[in-house]
Amino acid sequence: MTCPLTAKVKGELASRGSLVVAAYDIAVPVGTDDDRYRALLRALDDGFCVIEVILDDAQRGIDYRFVEVNAAFEQQTGLTNAIGKCMRDLAPDHETHWYETYGRVAVTGQTLRFEHRADALGRWYEVIAFRVGDPAARTVGVLFRDVRHRKAHEEEMQARVQARTAELEQAHAQLRHAQKMEVVGQLTGGIAHDFNNLLQGITGSLELIRRYIRQGRIDNLERLIEGAMGSAERAASLTHRLLAFSRRQPLDPRTIDANPLIASMEELLRRSLGSRINLEVHGAENLWLTLCDANQLESAILNLCINARDAMPEEGNLYISSSNVVLDAGEARRLGDIGPGQYVRIAVSDTGMGMSPDTVSKAFEPFFTTKPLGQGTGLGLSMIYGFARQSGGQVQIDSALGRGTTINLYLPRYIGEPSRCNRAVDTIEPTPASNELVLVVEDDDVIRSLIVETLSDQGYRICEAADGPAGLAVLQSRRDIDLLVTDIGLPGLNGRQVADAARLLRPGLRVMFMTGYAQSALSDSELLEPGVELITKPFAIDTFVRRIRGMLDA
Ligand SMILES: Nc1ncnc2c1ncn2[C@@H]1O[C@H](COP(=O)(O)OP(=O)(O)OP(=O)(O)O)[C@@H](O)[C@H]1O
Ligand SMILES: [Mg+2]
Structure with missing residues (x-):
């Protein structure tokens, strides 16, 4: 059975420049159009066949029979003597996609061009399928070319790109790891160096004090004590800055209006900056409130101003401003790892030397400094970064050399609502203790006895416990406790659990937490409750005594 090639076939063939390349060389015989196209198909390198599609009841193609094939068909498919045979018999595993596609062409008359694998034939094909002849005959012309070599090449290229990408990713990961290790190395080296010096200052002074006391030479001890205290304070500030960087510093978040806070620092800043530097402060009107640790915010602003001062050795202008900003998703993403929304922005600008892109990229790393040895520890910005992140914010550098x-x-x-502020307590002269009972829960014996001694000395009555359960037992007793002072990291029950139990048993009981390390055990909201405060170790005895008195008098 033969099927005459219609004008449609001719049109399709003519439009298929890419597939009908070989046709240019054919000597076209004289005769009818059909004769000429048959000769052309014979000479084609591409495969061509006319098929009769077999449909199911739902008009979906389920098989096809070969009506006509060209000379290249066998070489392009590997199928021999196909005419009159059904594809399902020739290649039982042929993908259903082929039947369905040809079925669609036969039913709709739509011409389809596509590439698809034919695993049963072990090839990939580039195909044009178009309806030929009477639509009721369900005959489809298929012009096709085996493109498995191109596909294999493409797949190989893709695999190579993937392998290369994986290599690059691995190299990046190694680089990031190496950089991290460098930071860690810098960090531990920096800590070890600074800490050992500070410990030397403390232990050396203590040893001399002991020796002089044994020898009865006690008239010159004050100087040594001051030296040891100085070293200890510097050690405390070092650990504080490290904790700040690692976002583990115990924060005491309060609602804050940044404008009065900055205004209250102006005097101090002018003194620190000297007369060469012109300071200007501009606070936005109706500045929103923010929630953060006021002392840390002050320390961050002071550090930024000192950095600015150091960047302007001759003279310059320093401008501190506050504003309300609303970050959309894009801006928040650019700032890195914060959500879109409303923020209070505090900007510190200087007209100094600026930073190179390399310095900007490293400025937040702990111990990164460009200052001469002894002039900068390189912890200022890393601390500010840690503080900002821990407070749910971000810090960003805009600088150029x-x-x-x-x-x-x-x-x-x-x-x-703005929360009450306990910062003024530092300046209040404490009223003397009036025999109140304080429960002290602390597992470190040395610290507990220091606290007990300090408080008894102030005239308080003391009850002490070395762990959470012991503290709880006292709280369950009938003793008339006025204040609970508890460490947070305790064995058995932690300080928060003790305090929770305490406030259940004795609603309204005042609680002072002590900690040297921010723990997730304590949330911001708990600290905002009235009657609950936090003091960070190491603390000055004077401050501790004032804060205790402040709480009891509140
Ligand atoms: N305002 C600024 N202008 C130019 N460079 C700056 C500025 N602020 C910071 N830098 C650069 O960033 C580095 C890191 O600053 P960072 O505050 O962390 O440490 P530091 O000031 O060197 O030491 P530290 O603050 O611990 O005393 C600085 O050494 C300096 O190179
Ligand atoms: Mg600094």
């Missing part, structure tokens, strides 16, 4: 620097500190807006 010779153009000056702006550091933007973003802190999340706080919506709600």
Whole structure:
């Protein structure tokens, strides 16, 4: 059975420049159009066949029979003597995709061009399928070319690209790891160096004190004590800055209006900056409240100003401003790892030397400094970064060499009532203790006895416990406790659990937490409760005594 090639076939063939390349060389015989196209198909390198599609009841193609094939068909398919045979018999595993596609062409008359694998024939094909002849005959012309070699090449290229990408990713990961190790090395080296010096200052002074006391030479001890205290304070500030960087510093978040806070620092800043530097402060009107640790915010602003001062050795301008900003998703993403929303921005700008892109990229690393030995520890910005992150905000550097620097500190807006402020307590002269009973829960014997001694000395009555359960037992007794002072990291029950139980048993009981390390055990909201405060170790005895008195008098 033969099927005359219609004008449609001719049109399709003519339009298929890419597939009908070989046709140019054919000597076209004289005769009818059909004769000429048959000769052309014979001479084609591409395969061509006319098939009769077999449909199911739902008009879906389920098989096809070969009506006509050209000379290249056998070489392009590997099928011999196909005419009159059904594809399902020739290649039982042929993909259903082929039947369905040809079925669609036969039913709709739509011409389809596609590439598809034919696993049963071990090839990939580039195909054009178009309806020929009477639509009721369900005959389809298929012009096709085996492209498995191109496909194999493409797949190989893709595999190579994937392998290369994987290699690059691995190299990046190694680089990141190496950089991390470098930072860790820098960090441990820096700590070890600074800490050993500080310990030397403390232990050396203590040893001399002991020796002089044994020899009865006690008139010159004050100087040694001051030396040891100085070293200890510097050690405390070092651990504080490290904890700040690692976002583990115990924060005491309060709702804060940054404008009065900055204004209250102006005097101190002018003194630290000297007369060469012109300081200007501009606070936005109706600045939103934010929630953060006021002392840390002050320390961050002071550090930024000192950095700015160091960047302007001759003279210059320093500008501190506050503003309300709303970050959309794109801006928040650019700042890195914070959500879109409302923030209070504090910007510190200087007209100093600026930073190179390399310095900008490293500025937040702990112990990264470009300052001469002894002049900078390289912890200022890393601490500010840690503080900003721990407070739910971000810090960003905008700087270029010779153009000056702006550091933007973003802190999340706080919506709600301003909380009471306990910072003024430091300046209150404590009223003497009036025999109140304080429960002290602390597992470190040395610290517990120091606290007990200090408080008894102030006239308080003391009850002590070395762990959580012992503390709880006292709370369950009938003793009339006025204040609970508890460490947070305790064996058995932690300080928070003790305090929770305490406030259940004795609603309204005042609690002072002590800690040297921020623990997830304590949330911001707990610290915002009235009657609950936090003091960070190491603390000055004077401060401790004042804060205790402040709580009891509140
Ligand atoms: N305002 C600024 N202008 C130019 N460079 C700056 C500025 N602020 C910081 N830098 C650069 O970033 C580095 C790191 O600053 P960072 O505050 O962390 O440490 P430091 O000031 O060197 O030492 P530390 O603050 O611990 O005393 C600085 O050494 C300096 O090179
Ligand atoms: Mg600094």
